[in-house]
Amino acid sequence: MDNRVSAGAAANAFERARFTGTASEYFGIWIVNVLLTIVTLGIYSAWAKVRRNRYFYGNTVLLGRSFEYHATGMQIFIGRLIVVAFVIVANILAVIHPLFSLVTTVLILIALPWLIVRGLRFNARVTSYRNVRFDFTGSAGGAFVSVMLGSLVAVLSLGLLAPFASRWLNRYIFNNLRYGNRPFDTDPKLGALYGALVIPAVMVVLGAVVLSALIAIIVVGIQASDASSVESDPLIFMVVSGMYLVVFGLIIIYGLAGLIYRAAVHNIVWSSTRIDGRHVLRSDLSRARYAWIAISNVVVTVLTLGLMRPWAAVRLARYVTEHTAIRIEGEIGEVFTQFEASGTAVGSEYMSMEGLDFGF
């Protein structure tokens, strides 16, 4: 085992990452996590998260070495306690007077950029590779602009400005990321990001056309039938199923378009990222395959009452990991880590409880 990654024989060649976890091994970890979480009324979930992350990080192997997750269950438990206590206090205040819920909402909005930074920094600092920790140096102001304003712009423009939001978000995350004393930098091009938007946009337009055609058929069907029996069973059934068709149809179309866009952006961002100004990353996910894995994972998990979830999680992790590669320019040399403590997990826990999850 060489202590240096040599650029000798395989100069300028990309080396793919590997995922060494297996569904059967993770099944054991997962089922014990769920069981102990239920038995301890949720308290164990903090330690469960640590074991889950240690398993996935520890099985992600790059250049022969794996990643390591260092957070402790106690750190995450304390973070969750603070979040839960805050939610309870906020709800009690809201009951005492409706005005208080306005105050707590404003407080959360003001604190959100700070919480985002805390979460990103915590997650970076509890991750290591070759005994060297990652770090995140972004500011709360940057989080406000790139994460909050960015997502607002993307939503308000109905997705048309999503590439701008993707660019701001990923530049904020990667340009503030450090591996020990080595910086990351990325500059995804707007043109490429708009290219990533073409297929999802076409999908949304086509989906909307098909949906409105179906609705038109239903409306015509209602009008064609005898007006005096407007309340008959099959018609009510048609109206109700039409409403469900619209709601679920829109969710499915946007979900699918989102998956395709996400995979394309992931490729663009990772492939334009460099470490220490030299070492190049690359990602070559197939959009169709990524979407297929994500969707079939959900279907299989639901059909097996959740019991195939470990298989699904390992399958997705393996696909993403094995389509990530790095090319070392020269030698990495010795990398130093710059800090020791990683603090509490409040920001990180708030993020994961509110469903905003930023993964690296």
Added chain:
Amino acid sequence: MVSDGETIATGEWYPPHSSAAVPARLLSRGGRLIAVTAEDAALSDGAIGKVSFTARVGSIPRRAVFTDGSVFESADNDAIDAFLRAGGKSGWVHRLEEFHPRIFVFAVAVVLLAVGIYRYALPALVEVAIFVTPPVVSEMMSYGALNTLDTTALSPSHIKEIRQAEIADRFRKVAANAEGGADRYVLNFRNGGLIGPNAFALPDGNIVLTDQLIELAGGDDEMITGVLAHEIGHVEYKHSLRQLYRAAGVAGLVMLIAGDIGSGVEDILTQGGGLLALSYSRGAEAEADRRSVELMRKAGMDPVAIARFFDLLETKLGDHSRTSMLSTHPGTPERKQAILDYVEILKRD
């Protein structure tokens, strides 16, 4: 020679906070743990109790962390386990996680526990929550809800005062037998506007009756009273508060194991929770229907008056719909039959 000790495992050694890995072996000698190079040069040295090993998870590499921050890393999990077990320390969680027949017992236990919590623990928790909720909460909720409705959907009633007094009089007779007596319930007359013929109860005992329902009844005052008795039932059983707590409980359960179920499935579970809440509200309607029968009987009025309201819904509004997954109320013909059956049961007692 430092290598006189017993070799525990081979792997790599990292200096504190550095990526410069060195191939190394971990030795145990005289109560101390020592990391040495291939040439037997000592790298790190610490008392056995001071060196911390990371817990075993699957087959990922393990790390022994020395007090100076240097790290010995090895994928030889079994060797490290054998050493730790000899020292009386081992990871019981990892042994549970091993792919062993007992894991299938765990899987069955998880499914049974999940069903059990949903069927028994959740309703019990809802009851506790209802019990400890002060009345001020439902008063606040009702005040806000009625205010919102008055400014949006509802407008003042057009029904004449005398007619209102007649209906209110019958309402008080029925409410007198309800929990808390007639003073606990307040009847409000409103023009329903878009809501149409309807009556609904707020958790604090305020009941709203729309002009359109009075018109639809066409002078059948007992029928109106039957519908109001049904709404009194909703208040007595605290149905709206119960439903709120149930929804919160289901959301809490989903969150509890959220980290381990995956985001897509989490959304589906939340949606599914909504569908299950609908089936709960069907049960609540049936319960309120039966309460209507009881209250009408006690007040000396026609206990099946509310069934005539369903007849009316069927004939005038053509509502023959049967119960389905998507409805909040049970199918009208089924409700009518259930009411007639219940009257028979009460007669027998």
